[in-house]
Amino acid sequence: MDAVTVGTGPAVVLIASVLAIGAYLVAVVDRVLFALVAGRPVLWSVVTGPAREAAAVARRQPVTTEAPDRILWVMAPAAYAGLAAMALSVVPLGPGLAVADVRTGIVVFGAAEALAIVAIFLHGWAPNSALPLVAGYRFVGVALSYELLSMFVLIAAALPAESLSIGAIVASQEPVWNVVRQPLGLPLFLIVTAGVTFTGPLAIVDSPDLAGGGAAEDSGVVRLAWVGARAAMLVAFSAAAAAVFLGGWLGPVLPPIVWMALKTAAVAVTVLASRHLLARVSPERFVHIAWTVLLPLAFADLAIAGVVSL
Amino acid sequence: MTLVTVLLVAAALIGIGVWGALAQQTFVMIMMGIELMVNGAILAGAGVWAYAAGGVPEGQVLVIVAMAVMAVEMAIGFALVVAVYRTRQADMTEGISTLKG
Amino acid sequence: MTSAAFAVFSAAAIWTGWRVFRTDSMVRASFLLLASFLNVGALCVLLLAEYLGTALLFMMTVEMVVMALFMVMFMMNPAGLNPMNMVHQPRFAIGAGVVATLGLGGVAVAGAFPDAPAAPIPATIRALGSELLGDSMLVFETAGVTLVATMVCAVMLSSARGRYGDDDGGSVAPPLEPDGDHRPEDDLVDDGGGHGHMHHGGH
Numbered sequence: 001m002d003a004v005t006v007g008t009g010p011a012v013v014l015i016a017s018v019l020a021i022g023a024y025l026v027a028v029v030d031r032v033l034f035a036l037v038a039g040r041p042v043l044w045s046v047v048t049g050p051a052r053e054a055a056a057v058a059r060r061q062p063v064t065t066e067a068p069d070r071i072l073w074v075m076a077p078a079a080y081a082g083l084a085a086m087a088l089s090v091v092p093l094g095p096g097l098a099v100a101d102v103r104t105g106i107v108v109f110g111a112a113e114a115l116a117i118v119a120i121f122l123h124g125w126a127p128n129s130a131l132p133l134v135a136g137y138r139f140v141g142v143a144l145s146y147e148l149l150s151m152f153v154l155i156a157a158a159l160p161a162e163s164l165s166i167g168a169i170v171a172s173q174e175p176v177w178n179v180v181r182q183p184l185g186l187p188l189f190l191i192v193t194a195g196v197t198f199t200g201p202l203a204i205v206d207s208p209d210l211a212g213g214g215a216a217e218d219s220g221v222v223r224l225a226w227v228g229a230r231a232a233m234l235v236a237f238s239a240a241a242a243a244v245f246l247g248g249w250l251g252p253v254l255p256p257i258v259w260m261a262l263k264t265a266a267v268a269v270t271v272l273a274s275r276h277l278l279a280r281v282s283p284e285r286f287v288h289i290a291w292t293v294l295l296p297l298a299f300a301d302l303a304i305a306g307v308v309s310l
Numbered sequence: 311m312t313l314v315t316v317l318l319v320a321a322a323l324i325g326i327g328v329w330g331a332l333a334q335q336t337f338v339m340i341m342m343g344i345e346l347m348v349n350g351a352i353l354a355g356a357g358v359w360a361y362a363a364g365g366v367p368e369g370q371v372l373v374i375v376a377m378a379v380m381a382v383e384m385a386i387g388f389a390l391v392v393a394v395y396r397t398r399q400a401d402m403t404e405g406i407s408t409l410k411g
Numbered sequence: 412m413t414s415a416a417f418a419v420f421s422a423a424a425i426w427t428g429w430r431v432f433r434t435d436s437m438v439r440a441s442f443l444l445l446a447s448f449l450n451v452g453a454l455c456v457l458l459l460a461e462y463l464g465t466a467l468l469f470m471m472t473v474e475m476v477v478m479a480l481f482m483v484m485f486m487m488n489p490a491g492l493n494p495m496n497m498v499h500q501p502r503f504a505i506g507a508g509v510v511a512t513l514g515l516g517g518v519a520v521a522g523a524f525p526d527a528p529a530a531p532i533p534a535t536i537r538a539l540g541s542e543l544l545g546d547s548m549l550v551f552e553t554a555g556v557t558l559v560a561t562m563v564c565a566v567m568l569s570s571a572r573g574r575y576g577d578d579d580g581g582s583v584a585p586p587l588e589p590d591g592d593h594r595p596e597d598d599l600v601d602d603g604g605g606h607g608h609m610h611h612g613g614h
Binding site for chain 3: 311313314316317318319320321322323324325326327328329330332333334335338339341342343346349352353356357358360361362363364366367368370371373374375377378380381382384385386388389390391392393396
Binding site for chain 1: 438442445461462465466468469472473475476477479480483536
């Protein structure tokens with residue numbers, strides 16, 4: 001599985017359609033979960049709701065701020081969506097069905113995750129406005145404290161596979177999935193997913209306590225692109241979690257790609273449910289917990305994986 | 311893409327780094343100049359590894375060492391900036407023309 | 412294809428590296444430097460040093476995020492809203508830069524390098540791993556010990572409190588003029604009120 005297994009043209013179509021359909025489903029599922037948690041009836045309008053809302057947002061007149069960094073403001077959502085595509089491109093969606101299941105798969109994935117920090121920070125920085133800037137800084141402080149978690153759990157998953165390729169990591173889970181073999185890995189990776197997509201307890205970027213935070217000054221198409229890119233990033237990270245910890249396409253009876261889709265959906269629903277069920281943590285408390293509790297746990301995960309692999 | 315072109319690009323990066331490190335006044339910008347020099351060194355190391363050293367692993371190790379150098383330089387540099395700023399409120403080289411504490 | 416990619420990435424690496432020192436905005440300077448690193452990482456991937464290239468990407472990204480934070484903490488004008496010129500000895504610096512480029516470029520052109528291209532084999536990453544973590548783990552141990560020492564030094568240097576009390580106890584503000592008198596009223600750590608953050612006002 002060393003080479004690119006899908007041609008360039010089909011690869012672009014594949015990634016773009018998975019991300020676009022996935023992002024729309026994320027919006028639908030989010031509405032369903034909200035209705036369930038709020039005890040309201042789930043109406044059919046949840047299916048068309050995101051489209052109507054997107055059209056309304058895109059048609060609204062764009063407003064701007066004084067002396068913004070226009071290039072960065074427009075580029076940040078594009079870069080964030082591009083990084084979601086980069087992260088998804090190294091994740092195999094079925095046996096041999098990866099856009100670029102490169103030998104350094106999890107390193108590329110980690111690079112996309114790190115660059116996402118830059119995109120989110122610059123998105124807060126670009127409008128030249130106080131609250132988005134505060135959100136950007138706050139996010140960087142939190143992001144630097146969870147960044148190591150994801151590196152540790154991904155490397156721990158690579159140990160039994162003896163490869164950095166995500167395809168090889170999936171293949172190595174034939175006897176037993178990593179979620180059983182390395183029980184600490186998936187929960188920690190879910191925390192990272194919540195952080196990168198600022199969802200649920202880690203919804204500290206575009207949060208109501210900063211009047212919308214990083215997206216406070218966004219309007220029109222830029223706002224739509226940012227929301228869509230966030231959902232796309234959630235899809236990419238859910239797919240990676242499914243591949244690395246839940247055995248990816250492995251499973252009985254059903255075709256491999258269906259298993260992959262089901263597992264990805266399960267991860268995405270879990271993260272989205274945290275949005276409606278868990279309170280937001282205060283950033284300073286999370287940073288404290290991340291360095292003193294979660295990082296040692298991630299290290300233990302890596303150490304146990306190393307000992308088991310010996 | 312040949313060894314000579316790769317090394318020329320690396321030389322240009324190092325030259326820009328030298329210019330930046332010497333011309334800038336603030337500590338952080340000087341560190342950026344040094345980083346750019348190491349950046350050029352990394353490229354030169356990777357180029358020599360790929361074209362002139364037959365792909366021996368030692369060549370890549372050189373680049374890993376360069377990355378470690380950068381990490382050390384950043385950590386110590388920023389710690390020094392914090393320390394100097396705290397005692398002298400200076401962030402520019404001219405601000406600490408004496409070493410008196 | 413490779414040549415075109417090489418031309419694009421190297422031009423971008425050099426241009427962004429140059430812009431680092433020509434922009435007024437400190438945040439932009441950090442991320443331009445990051446862009447230069449990303450392009451060099453792409454060049455490494457082109458040179459088949461696949462692991463190094465991608466490792467460079469994520470290492471430098473995190474490093475430059477930290478850099479940007481420090482820029483904004485310590486430097487004036489992080490957003491570049493005011494034009495400014497923060498350079499000294501510009502002619503000497505340009506001369507040194509040109510001499511360095513020409514000298515190293517001359518070595519590159521004139522030097523006789525052995526022609527031994529790396530084989531495009533999938534074993535390069537494995538070979539690097541064996542070299543790093545092989546029998547003696549020398550490189551890894553050295554880097555590990557160095558980084559631990561670095562951590563200790565960094566914490567010592569930046570710690571606000573030391574063995575003899577606050578480390579800014581008795582510290583003095585720099586004079587506003589070169590070789591000027593030290594003015595006690597500007598001191599940062601005074602015994603009552605008037606915490607004088609006058610630093611940026613003087614420029």
